Amino acid sequence: MTYVISNPHGCYDQFVTLLEQIRFGKDDVMFVLGDIVDYGPETMNLLCDLTFRENIWPVAGERDRIACRMLSGFDKMLRDGGAPDADYIKEMTEWVQNGGQVTLDAFRALDADMKEGVLDYLADLPAYETVNAGGRDWLLVHSGVRGYKAGRDFDDYDPEDFCADDADRKVEGMTVICGHLPTTEHFDGMGEIYEGDGYYAIDCGAGRGGRLGCLCLDNGAKYYV
Numbered sequence: 001m002t003y004v005i006s007n008p009h010g011c012y013d014q015f016v017t018l019l020e021q022i023r024f025g026k027d028d029v030m031f032v033l034g035d036i037v038d039y040g041p042e043t044m045n046l047l048c049d050l051t052f053r054e055n056i057w058p059v060a061g062e063r064d065r066i067a068c069r070m071l072s073g074f075d076k077m078l079r080d081g082g083a084p085d086a087d088y089i090k091e092m093t094e095w096v097q098n099g100g101q102v103t104l105d106a107f108r109a110l111d112a113d114m115k116e117g118v119l120d121y122l123a124d125l126p127a128y129e130t131v132n133a134g135g136r137d138w139l140l141v142h143s144g145v146r147g148y149k150a151g152r153d154f155d156d157y158d159p160e161d162f163c164a165d166d167a168d169r170k171v172e173g174m175t176v177i178c179g180h181l182p183t184t185e186h187f188d189g190m191g192e193i194y195e196g197d198g199y200y201a202i203d204c205g206a207g208r209g210g211r212l213g214c215l216c217l218d219n220g221a222k223y224y225v
Helices: 014-023 043-051 062-082 086-108 113-121
Strands: 002-005 031-034 056-058 128-133 136-141 175-178 199-201 214-218 222-224
Touching: 014 062, 043 086, 056 086, 062 086, 062 214, 086 136
Parallel strands: 002 031, 031 056, 136 175, 175 199
Antiparallel strands: 002 214, 128 136, 214 222
């Protein structure tokens, strides 16, 4: 089976419980549509777990990209003893105050090898994935495709275009699955998987008091933890 989740935000216990609920096995595949880090209490446990899984494939969210920049800069300063510039200090302060503190604290507690592995994992996250399952072609992205134009190769977009607030969620010939914006607005505060016009939105608010949602692409089954 092929499963998709989004925005787990360091909710490792919910993630493990979900895998048990769907009986996720070695012949299954799962895609994680970004925002692995920040807000939730166990970002590094989740990241370190994912780095060792061969059948769980992530794409990048904007929180992952920010964390990669901030943690890479922080690690370089520790190793080289250099002083940060004003732009880095400003971005680091904003990130820490807006959900990144738990990620930074957990990163600092890792040994050198684990730090390197986490940074390599974050730096290598792709901007999107495509898959055929359940008789459909799916585009798996964090938020959509900003500035989408039919016929334009996805590799010709900037990575940030797949994480933007104003990204398009309707793509010719494919069904889009995305996260980024919690679906609570559609369900009176309770996050559920939402089916729109040509897309599914599956950020159900994990890490911010909501749930971790999961969609099976083969049969449309929905799961929540």
